[in-house]
Amino acid sequence: MVVLDGVNKRFGALHVLRDIDLTVARGEVVAVIGPSGSGKSTLCRTINRLETIDSGAITVDGRPLPEEGRELARLRAEVGMVFQSFNLFAHKTVLENVTLGQIKVRRTPREKAERTARALLDRVGVGGQADKYPAQLSGGQQQRVAIARALAMEPKVMLFDEPTSALDPEMVNEVLEVMRQLARDGMTMIVVTHEMGFARSAAHRVVFMADGRIVEQAPPARFFGSPRSERAKDFLSKVLHH
Numbered sequence: 212m213v214v215l216d217g218v219n220k221r222f223g224a225l226h227v228l229r230d231i232d233l234t235v236a237r238g239e240v241v242a243v244i245g246p247s248g249s250g251k252s253t254l255c256r257t258i259n260r261l262e263t264i265d266s267g268a269i270t271v272d273g274r275p276l277p278e279e280g281r282e283l284a285r286l287r288a289e290v291g292m293v294f295q296s297f298n299l300f301a302h303k304t305v306l307e308n309v310t311l312g313q314i315k316v317r318r319t320p321r322e323k324a325e326r327t328a329r330a331l332l333d334r335v336g337v338g339g340q341a342d343k344y345p346a347q348l349s350g351g352q353q354q355r356v357a358i359a360r361a362l363a364m365e366p367k368v369m370l371f372d373e374p375t376s377a378l379d380p381e382m383v384n385e386v387l388e389v390m391r392q393l394a395r396d397g398m399t400m401i402v403v404t405h406e407m408g409f410a411r412s413a414a415h416r417v418v419f420m421a422d423g424r425i426v427e428q429a430p431p432a433r434f435f436g437s438p439r440s441e442r443a444k445d446f447l448s449k450v451l452h453h
């Protein structure tokens with residue numbers, strides 16, 4: 212469903228992604244973890260073309276990434292993305308934030324878009340906030356709205372780039388719980404995260420990156436139980452407290 216084949220990416224002299232091969236199956240939940248600066252966000256951003264690649268190929272459902280224009284807008288709709296910093300439109304209500312893509316990109320009639328949006332806002336637990344503006348919501352609520360907004364486009368895959376890193380600790384779980392539910396519903400998900408508990412309990416596979424490479428990948432029980440590479444052992448000894 213999502214396939215990266217020999218992907219390389221440089222920022223000037225910095226070789227950020229090195230020969231990345233990764234296949235994510237339909238319904239699979241992949242947690243991408245690793246030290247800061249290892250290329251996790253960049254990997255995520257290449258999949259919906261927020262970053263171009265220097266070599267290699269990326270396909271979603273067998274189709275290569277379009278260069279630009281309407282095709283790119285369609286791809287971005289198919290590949291939902293949730294960022295660290297919610298990125299909601301401040302001057303639009305919660306409901307408008309969720310309906311905007313459906314109306315503009317999908318050409319869905321407003322009434323239908325609003326019905327879908329309200330159902331999605333209910334699903335992520337912020338149904339009562341539809342007429343508020345983002346600034347009136349907590350960070351956790353805003354991030355759940357951002358998830359609903361991505362879901363409104365009926366994506367084939369959801370990318371999460373450190374979705375809880377900007378949240379106060381007490382709001383982390385409410386967002387992770389929405390993500391867990393999505394995973395249980397069978398959504399294909401690629402999740403860049405520092406939340407080892409989530410990677411351990413919700414992911415089907417952990418992809419460990421260091422210095423732009425996928426160093427190791429395995430089901431969470433194997434990865435956390437007996438990491439094979441020195442890099443992974445070192446990383447886990449720093450991030451796990453026991």
Ligand SMILES: Nc1ncnc2c1ncn2[C@@H]1O[C@H](COP(=O)(O)OP(=O)(O)OP(=O)(O)O)[C@@H](O)[C@H]1O
Nearest residue numbers: 222225227245246247248249250251252253254373
């Ligand atoms: N637009 C850019 N221009 C130049 N360098 C960049 C750009 N984006 C990222 N980098 C660099 O590429 C490297 C990988 O960054 P990336 O954000 O992908 O890492 P990461 O593993 O997600 O890190 P973190 O966990 O800290 O978010 C870093 O050294 C970063 O400074």
